[in-house]
Amino acid sequence: MSPTSANVSERSQEPPSLAISTVIFGLRPSEASGRPTLWLPLVRRIRQPYLGQWALPGGPLAPSESLQDAASRNLLETTGLAPRYLEQLYAFGGLHRSVGQRLVSIVYWALVQPDEAELTRESENVRWFRADRLERLAFDHNDIVEYALWRLRNKMEYGSIAYHLLGERFTLAQVREVYEAVLDKQLDPANFRRQLRATPHIEATDEYLTGTRHRPPRLYRYAGPVPDGSTRQSQAVRAP
Amino acid sequence: MSPTSANVSERSQEPPSLAISTVIFGLRPSEASGRPTLWLPLVRRIRQPYLGQWALPGGPLAPSESLQDAASRNLLETTGLAPRYLEQLYAFGGLHRSVGQRLVSIVYWALVQPDEAELTRESENVRWFRADRLERLAFDHNDIVEYALWRLRNKMEYGSIAYHLLGERFTLAQVREVYEAVLDKQLDPANFRRQLRATPHIEATDEYLTGTRHRPPRLYRYAGPVPDGSTRQSQAVRAP
DNA sequence: GCAAAAGTGTTCGGGTTACACCCATGA
DNA sequence: TCATGGGTGTAACCCGAACACTTTTGC
Numbered sequence: 001m002s003p004t005s006a007n008v009s010e011r012s013q014e015p016p017s018l019a020i021s022t023v024i025f026g027l028r029p030s031e032a033s034g035r036p037t038l039w040l041p042l043v044r045r046i047r048q049p050y051l052g053q054w055a056l057p058g059g060p061l062a063p064s065e066s067l068q069d070a071a072s073r074n075l076l077e078t079t080g081l082a083p084r085y086l087e088q089l090y091a092f093g094g095l096h097r098s099v100g101q102r103l104v105s106i107v108y109w110a111l112v113q114p115d116e117a118e119l120t121r122e123s124e125n126v127r128w129f130r131a132d133r134l135e136r137l138a139f140d141h142n143d144i145v146e147y148a149l150w151r152l153r154n155k156m157e158y159g160s161i162a163y164h165l166l167g168e169r170f171t172l173a174q175v176r177e178v179y180e181a182v183l184d185k186q187l188d189p190a191n192f193r194r195q196l197r198a199t200p201h202i203e204a205t206d207e208y209l210t211g212t213r214h215r216p217p218r219l220y221r222y223a224g225p226v227p228d229g230s231t232r233q234s235q236a237v238r239a240p
Numbered sequence: 241m242s243p244t245s246a247n248v249s250e251r252s253q254e255p256p257s258l259a260i261s262t263v264i265f266g267l268r269p270s271e272a273s274g275r276p277t278l279w280l281p282l283v284r285r286i287r288q289p290y291l292g293q294w295a296l297p298g299g300p301l302a303p304s305e306s307l308q309d310a311a312s313r314n315l316l317e318t319t320g321l322a323p324r325y326l327e328q329l330y331a332f333g334g335l336h337r338s339v340g341q342r343l344v345s346i347v348y349w350a351l352v353q354p355d356e357a358e359l360t361r362e363s364e365n366v367r368w369f370r371a372d373r374l375e376r377l378a379f380d381h382n383d384i385v386e387y388a389l390w391r392l393r394n395k396m397e398y399g400s401i402a403y404h405l406l407g408e409r410f411t412l413a414q415v416r417e418v419y420e421a422v423l424d425k426q427l428d429p430a431n432f433r434r435q436l437r438a439t440p441h442i443e444a445t446d447e448y449l450t451g452t453r454h455r456p457p458r459l460y461r462y463a464g465p466v467p468d469g470s471t472r473q474s475q476a477v478r479a480p
Numbered sequence: 481g482c483a484a485a486a487g488t489g490t491t492c493g494g495g496t497t498a499c500a501c502c503c504a505t506g507a
Numbered sequence: 508t509c510a511t512g513g514g515t516g517t518a519a520c521c522c523g524a525a526c527a528c529t530t531t532t533g534c
Contacts, residue, residue: 016301016345061256063342067333091331093307102303104258106331106344151329171484191524193487214485215531240258433498433514438495454511455504479522483528488531503514 016093020056020070021141023148024083024110026117027165027178028128036174038131038152039147041120043078049099049207054129057081057147069101071108076177080121083110085164089148097140105139109148113162122126156182158203163222170215171209172196173175200224255343256333260310261298261381263388264323264350266357266416267405268368276414278371278392280385281360283318289339290378294369296385297321297390300344313466316393320361323465325404329388345379349388352402396422400441403462411449411457412436436476438465 009203027036042054047066061067068086086108093104120126129135131149134142155161162178163170172193180187196202201224208216244316282294299314301307310324315321326348331343360366362408369375373390374382395401402418412433420427436442441464448456 014303015255016258016303018256061333061344063254065258066335067344068332088331091307091328093301093346095304095306104301104307104346106346110534114317142503171486185503187486188524190487190526207515210532213533214330214483215487215533219487395496411513427498428497429512430499430514430516435496452512453506455506456514457513482534484532486532486534487528490509490526491530492523492525494521496519498519499517501514503512505511505513507509507527 001045014102014129016104019058019103019105020067020074021056021105021107021144022071022086023056023107023145024075024079024081024112025131025148025152025165026112027108027114028117030130036177038149039128039155040131041079041081041126041221042126042137044125044127045138046125053138054127054135054214056107056141060108061106067106068108071110075110076101080119081110081112081116083112084182085111087227089144089151090138092144094140094202103139104108105144107148109142109151109190111152111161113164114167136160153182158200160222160224163202163224164226166222169205169207169219169221171219173217175220176218199220242266249381254342257300259298259345260301260314260348261349261384262298262308262311262326262348263329263385264315264321264352265294265317265371265388266315266352267354267421268357270370274415275352278389278421279368280320280371281366282377284365285378286365289295294367295378296347296381298347300309301306301346303420304450305306308347308348311350313440319366320359321352321356321440322351322359323352323356323390325351325401327467329384329391332380336382341466345384347384347388349474351392351401353404354407381396393423400439400462400464403442404466405463406462409445409459409461411459413457414462434455437442 024040026041028038028039029035030037041057043057045053045055047053057075057078059070061077063219065073067088071086072082072142075083082188088108089107091104091106095102097105101202101205120128123126132146132161134145137145155181162175165178166174173189176189176192179192201222203221203223205219205221207219209219212214259378264280264465266279267453268277268279270277280298281460283297285291285293285295297315297318299310299318301310305313307328311326312322315323329347329349335342337343337345348405360368362368362467375384377385396419405418406414413429415436416427416429416432419432441462443461443463445461447458447459449459450456
C-alpha cells in the first residue's frame with residue numbers, strides 16, 4: 001500500500017511531522033571555464049514519497065538534540081559533511097509541499113571550505129550539482145534552494161561570508177572571484193581590493209602565491225568569528 | 241501529577257511538540273512623556289508549565305493550515321488581533337526552553353496599526369506591555385522578544401516598515417517619532433523628511449493636520465505593498 | 481621585451497550630515 | 508508678537524565608481 005492511498009481525512013488528523021534539512025554551498029571549478037562556481041550536494045530519495053529523486057540532505061529531529069545539532073548530525077550521516085558555517089534559513093510548512101503527509105521542514109544553510117567539501121562521501125545516492133543547473137528536486141526543494149541562493153547573495157553583499165567558501169589562505173582576487181560567481185557580475189579589481197582591505201578580520205600574511213605567470217599576489221587570512229549554535233544575529237532584516 | 245514528574249527517559253522518546261507563536265508590536269503613548277513607544281500584547285498561561293506567567297500568544301499547528309494561517313488563527317483566538325503585517329521570525333528549538341516537554345516553536349512577528357490594536361480583547365489574561373519593560377515571561381519568551389526587537393530595528397533602518405505601525409494618514413513627524421522610539425535615538429527632522437520624500441510608496445495628500453499650536457503639517461499616505469503569506473524575501477541578510 | 485595580473489593614485493558624483501534660516505499657525 | 512514645530516537651502520564631508528598608471532613575475 002502506497003502512502004498516497006491513505007484516507008485523506010484520516011491523515012489530516014495526524015500531527016504534522018517535523019524534519020530538518022540543509023542547503024550546503026561549496027565552490028567547484030566550472031567544467032567549461034574553470035572559474036569557481038557554486039555547487040551543492042544532494043541525496044537521492046530511497047523511499048517514498050519522491051523515491052529516486054534528488055533532495056536536500058536531512059532527516060528527523062531526535063528528541064535529545066537541538067535544531068542545529070539535528071542539522072549537523074543529519075548532514076554527517078547522509079553526506080559525511082561537517083560544515084563550520086551553519087545557520088538557520090527558514091521554516092517551510094505549506095500544506096502541499098509533500099504528498100501523502102503533512103510535513104514541516106526547518107531548513108538550515110551551510111557553507112563549506114574546500115577541505116571540508118573533500119569529506120563528502122559521494123556515491124550513487126550522494127552527488128554534487130551545480131546550483132544554477134538543478135533538475136527537478138523532491139518536495140519543494142527547488143524553491144528552498146532558490147531562497148537559500150537569494151539569502152547567500154544578499155548576505156554576501158554585506159558581510160564577512162565569502163571566506164567560508166575559501167581555504168585558510170587566499171588571494172584577494174580569489175575572494176573577488178567568489179563574489180563574481182555568486183553575484184554573477186563583474187567587479188572592479190582595484191576598488192574591490194581596497195574595500196576588502198578596509199574590512200575587519202582580513203589579515204595580510206607575509207606569503208605570496210607563486211607559480212602564476214604574472215606578479216605573485218599576496219596571501220591573506222580570515223581571522224573573524226564563525227557563527228556558533230546560538231548565533232541568531234546573522235539573520236537580518238533588509239527590505240527587498 | 242505535574243508534568244515535570246514524568247519519567248525523563250520516557251519523555252525523551254516522545255516526538256517534540258510543535259507550536260506557533262507571535263510577537264506583536266504596536267504603538268501606544270508613553271504614560272510619562274506621551275510620546276509613542278513600543279508595546280506588545282501578552283497572554284497569561286492558564287495551564288502548566290509556567291501557569292500564571294505571561295507569554296506570547298500562540299498555540300498548536302492544526303493539520304489543515306499553513307504556518308502563517310496558524311499564527312493568524314492563534315492570534316485571533318487568543319487576543320482578537322488580525323495584523324495585516326505578519327512575517328516569520330525564527331524557529332526556536334533549544335532543549336531546555338520548556339520544562340516537562342520538548343517544545344519547538346516557529347515564531348512569527350507582526351505590526352499592528354492603531355485601528356487594528358483597538359480590536360484587542362483585553363482581560364485579566366490578555367494585556368499590553370511596554371516592550372522595553374517586560375517582566376520575566378514564560379519559556380524563553382524574553383529572548384524571543386529581544387530577538388524580534390533586534391529584527392524590527394534592523395529592518396526599520398532599511399525599509400518601508402514604520403507605516404505598518406501608523407494609521408492610514410500620518411505626518412512625516414509622526415514617522416520620525418516612530419523611528420526615534422524604535423531606534424532610540426534622535427534624528428534630524430530636516431534630513432529625515434527629505435529621505436522619506438525620496439523613498440517610494442509615500443504619497444503626499446492634500447490634507448493637513450490641524451489643531452496643533454503651530455503650522456499645520458501635511459498628511460501623507462503609504463501606498464506600498466504589504467507582505468502576504470508567501471513573502472519570504474523580507475527575511476534578509478546583513479552581517480551583525 | 482611582452483603579456484598579464486597585482487597593486488596604487490586620483491578624480492568625479494551622488495548621497496548623507498550638520499546647521500542656518502524662513503513659514504504658518506495658535507494663543 | 509511670540510513660541511513652536513513645519514519646511515527649505517546649502518556647504519562640508521564621506522564613500523563608491525571609474526579609470527589611468529606603476530610593479531612584478533613567467534615566458
